[in-house]
Amino acid sequence: xxxxxxxxxxxxxxxxxxxxxxxxxxxxxxxxxxxxxxxxxxxxxxxxxxxxxxxxxxxxxxxxxxxxxxxxxxxxxxxxxxxxxxxxxxxxxxxxxxxxxxxxxxxxxxxxxxxxxxxxxxxxxxxxxxxxxxxxxxxxxxxxxxxxxxxxxxxxxxxxxxxxxxxxxxxxxxxxxxxxxxxxxxxxxxxxxxxxxxxxxxxxxxxxxxxxxxxxxxxxxxxxxxxxxxxxxxxxxxxxxxxxxxxxxxxxxxxxxxxxxxxxxxxxxxxxxxxxxxxxxxxxxxxxxxxxxxxxxxxxxxxxxxxxxxxxxxxxxxxxxxxxxxxxxxxxxxxxxxxxxxxxxxxxxxxxxxxxxxxxxxxxxxxxxxxxxxxxxxxxxxxxxxxxxxxxxxxxxxxxxxxxxxxxxxxxxxxxxxxxxxxxxxxxxxxxxxxxxxxxxxxxxxxxxxxxxxxxxxxxxxxxxxxxxxxxxxxxxxxxxxxxxxxxxxxxxxxxxxxxxxxxxxxxxxxxxxxxxxxxxxxxxxxxxxxxxxxxxxxxxxxxxxxxxxxxxxxxxxxxxxxxxxxxxxxxxxxxxxxxxxxxxxxxxxxxxxxxxxxxxxxxxxxxxxxxxxxxxxxxxxxxxxxxxxxxxxxxxxxxxxxxxxxxxxxxxxxxxxxxxxxxxxxxxxxxxxxxxxxxxxxxxxxxxxxxxxxxxxxxxxxxxxxxxxxxxxxxxxxxxxxxxxxxxxxxxxxxxxxxxxxxxxxxxxxxxxxxxxxxxxxxxxxxxxxxxxxxxxxxxx
Numbered sequence: 001x002x003x004x005x006x007x008x009x010x011x012x013x014x015x016x017x018x019x020x021x022x023x024x025x026x027x028x029x030x031x032x033x034x035x036x037x038x039x040x041x042x043x044x045x046x047x048x049x050x051x052x053x054x055x056x057x058x059x060x061x062x063x064x065x066x067x068x069x070x071x072x073x074x075x076x077x078x079x080x081x082x083x084x085x086x087x088x089x090x091x092x093x094x095x096x097x098x099x100x101x102x103x104x105x106x107x108x109x110x111x112x113x114x115x116x117x118x119x120x121x122x123x124x125x126x127x128x129x130x131x132x133x134x135x136x137x138x139x140x141x142x143x144x145x146x147x148x149x150x151x152x153x154x155x156x157x158x159x160x161x162x163x164x165x166x167x168x169x170x171x172x173x174x175x176x177x178x179x180x181x182x183x184x185x186x187x188x189x190x191x192x193x194x195x196x197x198x199x200x201x202x203x204x205x206x207x208x209x210x211x212x213x214x215x216x217x218x219x220x221x222x223x224x225x226x227x228x229x230x231x232x233x234x235x236x237x238x239x240x241x242x243x244x245x246x247x248x249x250x251x252x253x254x255x256x257x258x259x260x261x262x263x264x265x266x267x268x269x270x271x272x273x274x275x276x277x278x279x280x281x282x283x284x285x286x287x288x289x290x291x292x293x294x295x296x297x298x299x300x301x302x303x304x305x306x307x308x309x310x311x312x313x314x315x316x317x318x319x320x321x322x323x324x325x326x327x328x329x330x331x332x333x334x335x336x337x338x339x340x341x342x343x344x345x346x347x348x349x350x351x352x353x354x355x356x357x358x359x360x361x362x363x364x365x366x367x368x369x370x371x372x373x374x375x376x377x378x379x380x381x382x383x384x385x386x387x388x389x390x391x392x393x394x395x396x397x398x399x400x401x402x403x404x405x406x407x408x409x410x411x412x413x414x415x416x417x418x419x420x421x422x423x424x425x426x427x428x429x430x431x432x433x434x435x436x437x438x439x440x441x442x443x444x445x446x447x448x449x450x451x452x453x454x455x456x457x458x459x460x461x462x463x464x465x466x467x468x469x470x471x472x473x474x475x476x477x478x479x480x481x482x483x484x485x486x487x488x489x490x491x492x493x494x495x496x497x498x499x500x501x502x503x504x505x506x507x508x509x510x511x512x513x514x515x516x517x518x519x520x521x522x523x524x525x526x527x528x529x530x531x532x533x534x535x536x537x538x539x540x541x542x543x544x545x546x547x548x549x550x551x552x553x554x555x556x557x558x559x560x561x562x563x564x565x566x567x568x569x570x571x572x573x574x575x576x577x578x579x580x581x582x583x584x585x586x587x588x589x590x591x592x593x594x595x596x597x598x599x600x601x602x603x604x605x606x607x608x609x610x611x612x613x614x615x616x617x618x619x620x621x622x623x624x625x626x627x628x629x630x631x632x633x634x635x636x637x638x639x640x641x642x643x644x645x646x647x648x649x650x651x652x653x654x655x656x657x658x659x660x661x662x663x664x665x666x667x668x669x670x671x672x673x674x675x676x677x678x679x680x681x682x683x684x685x686x687x688x689x690x691x692x693x694x695x696x697x698x699x700x701x702x703x704x705x706x707x708x709x710x711x712x713x714x715x716x717x718x719x720x721x722x723x724x725x726x727x728x729x730x731x732x733x734x735x736x737x738x739x740x741x742x743x744x745x746x747x748x749x750x751x752x753x754x755x756x757x758x759x760x761x762x763x764x765x766x767x768x769x770x771x772x773x774x775x776x777x778x779x780x781x782x
Contacts, residue, residue: 026319029058029231031222031273032065034193034215035239036289037094037298039064040085041282044302045237046078054313055321058229059166060221062214065237066168066193067144070186073159073166074151075334085295093143094292096136097571111573112450113432113773114418115748119385137200138382138390142375144187145392149403150337152186153396159183163333167228168193169214169221178217180224185393203391204349204408215240222272233317236273237280237302278313280305293634342369343402345377350409354440358387358409360469374405376521380473381407385416386438386446414438418450421748422772428674430454443468452776456674458484459777474518479531483779484508487676505676506538506551507661511780513560524567532559533591533780537661541600541723552598554658556611558591560781570621574670574773575703575743575750577636577693580622587615589781595654604723607654615648615664623691635695642668642691642707648683652725656717659725662781663715668707668737669756670774677760679735684712689737700744707737735759741768749773 030049032042042065049056061069071081084090091097155161159168159182168189170179181189188203192211195202202210214221219240225231273279282305287294306313345362347355362369362377369377382390393406420432434450444467451460463479487505513531520526534557541552564585570576590612597604623640646664653659663681667673668689672680689707696702711732718726741754749772756766 026055026232026317027057027229028055028317028319029060029225029229029234030056030069031220031225031234031236032059032061032069033220033236033238033240034063034065034213035219035284036064036196037292037294038239038282038284038287038289039068040292040295040298041239041284041302041305042068042237043078043082043085044282044299044304045280045306046072046081047299048303048306048310049235049313050078050321050323050326052310052314053320053323054235054317055319056164056235058225058231059164060169060225060228061167061193062169062219062221063194063196064239066190066214069166070148070168070190073162073164074148074186075154075163075330077330082299085299090295091292093140096138096140110778111773111775112418112434113420113422113452113749113775114434115421115772116419118417118419120415120417138379141187141191142378142392144191145394146371146375148186148190149394149396150334150340152394153338153403154333154336155186157184157186157395159186159189162186163330165229167221167224169218169224170195170211171214171217172209173212173216176217178214178221178224179211180228182228185395188393201389220272222274222277226274232276234273234277235280235313235317236277237282237306239282239284239302276316278309278316280309338396338402340371341402342371342374342405343397343400344404345369345374346404346406348406348408353442354409357440357442357444357469358407361473362405363471368402369405378405378407380469381409384444384467385436386414386440386444414440420772422454422770422774424770424772424774425768426456426671426674428454428456430457456486457776461777472518472520474516477515477517478513479515480510480512481777481780482508482510483777485776487674505540505657505661507535507779508537509533509535509780511560523569524565527564527566528562529564530559530561533557535662535780537658539657539661540598541602541655541657545600549600550598552601552655552657553596554654554661555594555596556591556653556662557594558589558611560587560589560591562587570623572745572750574775575693575701575745575752576621576623576640577638577701578623578625580620582620584618585616587617587781589613589615589650593653593658595658601655602723604655609654611651611653613649613651615646615650617647617664618645619643623693636693636701637695638693640691640693642687642689644685644687644709646683646685647712650683652715655723656715656725657723659715664782666709668709669705669739669754670752670770671754671756671766671768673774673776675758675763677758677763679760680709680758682711682714682732685709686712696742700742702740703743704740705738708734709737710734746771 032039046068059069059073068081071084072078151162159166168181170181170192171177172179181192191203193214194200195211196213196215202212204210218224220236220238222234222236225234282301284301287298345359347358350358358381361380363373365373378392381387387409391408393408395404395406397404414437416436418432418434422430430452431454432450432452434448436446436448439445446465446467448465449462452458459482461479461481463477465475465477467475485507511531511533513529515527515529517525517527535555537554538551540549562585564583566583568581570579570581593609593611595607597606621640621642623638626637626639627634644666648664650663653662660678660681663683665681666685666687667680668687687707687709689705691703691705693701693703713727713730714732715725716728718724736759738757739754741752743750743752751771753769754767756768757764
């Protein structure tokens with residue numbers, strides 16, 4: 001009997017011993033749902049889990065869950081992920097705002113007043129395809145590709161060999177199939193999983209398919225976790241659809257926009273984590289998928305939700321992760337990354353001739369490309385409007401012992417149209433229309449034309465540009481520009497009731513010139529130009545004129561050449577709040593003046609005279625944030641400064657008025673160009689100003705600006721002949737300009753209401769309001 005029970009007793013002891021140690025065999029899977037900005041709560045959950053030594057053996061994520069989970073699987077600690085998502089740069093990545101300092105001036109034209117920029121692609125049958133305007137993913141794509149490239153190289157592009165085995169869920173929207181990504185480019189997997197329709201554009205896969213956000217078919221992929229990894233315990237974190245305890249009366253309108261984003265995604269099944277699982281649902285009521293500025297709040301709510309479920313998690317997951325061992329494992333994993341050196345740039349999706357064009361955007365540092373070489377070349381390329389869907393892939397090539405950048409430039413826009421409208425409280429409203437056609441072969445050829453039609457201002461421009469990339473990229477561009485300004489009745493709403501001289505002033509110029517620009521760095525460019533011009537100014541020499549008076553006419557025509565340096569990182573075309581702009585230039589002018597007196601010339605004779613002069617100018621402006629450096633998504637609060645120096649050897653023209661119309665002008669405010677101000681024109685002046693901007697309600701900003709300028713040897717009327725000009729004292733008195741008002745950025749451009757003071761007798765105070773961009777083309781000698 002004893003012999004019979006002895007083996008059975010031993011077997012029973014073994015079974016009991018195994019059952020007494022179940023925690024050591026436990027494997028834990030973490031599932032992170034999609035939810036847009038709300039997915040940032042996952043970072044808080046990770047912080048709590050790691051702090052309390054709860055192991056994470058597998059990760060499956062969708063959408064924002066795929067991003068956070070992918071970073072963790074790639075070796076980033078929760079603290080490092082938090083530092084990434086709370087940085088101001090992260091706000092730019094997810095919102096599509098241009099990166100300050102990453103604007104490539106080589107292709108920049110003068111800022112246009114266009115509010116709508118429509119890209120079209122014309123095929124061989126002349127059928128047009130419109131490129132929809134989605135979130136600009138230029139910076140996001142590059143950041144994901146470079147941040148996740150080391151982990152891809154370490155793992156051999158097998159997601160099971162990442163620091164934590166990982167899966168990203170995407171969807172094939174046409175067949176409504178769920179796609180589980182197990183290998184390949186980690187950045188591709190993350191990017192595919194967040195390509196929500198009508199928000200982020202999808203990325204074409206190597207097999208030709210387009211994949212979309214996994215939330216479309218499976219926003220809480222616990223089934224994927226169970227099928228792929230078969231963990232013992234599932235921790236599921238859901239930040240997607242939230243079931244309210246009761247209908248949110250009074251809040252439904254505010255929540256509707258954010259709710260619409262998730263109408264196509266599945267609601268989380270709270271029971272899908274299993275009977276021994278842990279379901280975590282942060283309380284995100286009232287917060288939307290677009291609230292990326294609330295990143296710290298989301299992280300905090302994620303921490304709170306995880307802390308609330310911590311007792312349950314600790315009971316069901318008895319195994320503990322050794323913190324020191326995890327840190328050592330993470331460090332050992334990241335240290336295996338190859339050094340950041342690029343051996344090759346490859347281009348796909350376009351003809352071979354165009355591929356050569358693209359590769360010339362990238363410059364080598366010796367025998368290989370440095371990360372800065374790759375970054376500069378990438379931003380050179382994406383700032384070219386011809387390539388509007390550039391996508392980067394970074395992959396390690398063991399044979400070359402370095403990384404390879406593959407650029408997918410499969411889609412391009414060869415035709416663009418621009419539309420803008422300016423509405424103002426003065427008679428200076430206008431309509432802007434522009435179009436451009438681009439053709440790429442060995443070089444990029446661009447034909448462009450635009451026109452502005454209005455009562456105060458009419459203008460047009462046409463150009464043909466040949467862009468030649470290379471170590472020092474350059475372009476050659478013949479251009480013709482026409483301007484016509486009619487200052488009739490462009491004074492302010494508040495005035496002194498007197499007739500001003502500018503009510504009878506018309507300025508017209510036509511310039512044909514050749515422009516050569518080159519950019520040693522993508523943040524700046526040098527422009528050399530030479531051409532012929534014809535200026536015609538018509539004006540009266542009296543404060544008040546009759547309807548039958550004949551205006552004087554002064555025609556000045558000749559040749560001009562200029563060299564200019566330009567740098568611009570401002571965040572807006574008008575009413576900027578951050579960034580910097582600087583311009584420095586020299587111009588030479590030679591020409592003949594032909595003056596024809598009118599009925600107000602009081603017997604002045606006509607004349608012809610040759611003029612030659614040179615001009616130097618310096619302009620700079622910059623903005624500084626008054627918010628704390630660690631403030632994320634804070635409302636605008638900034639100050640800025642502006643300085644301008646101009647010196648010209650221009651001499652006197654036939655009359656005082658014609659001398660002023662040809663002289664450089666200080667134009668500190670948007671409406672300064674629309675009023676002819678005598679005290680703001682001269683051949684040598686220094687100006688400086690301060691600007692203060694503060695958001696008062698949402699996107700509504702209060703803006704105040706103050707400027708002072710003074711002339712060296714300013715123009716004045718001759719005492720013996722008031723119709724002619726002469727130079728006076730060495731220095732003029734300082735002139736003060738003030739503006740305060742409100743601005744709001746609308747889809748058609750800025751809307752503004754301003755109260756303005758000019759240091760000018762006939763225009764001391766004014767009120768100016770507009771919707772749209774108050775921008776004009778440069779005159780021929782500007």
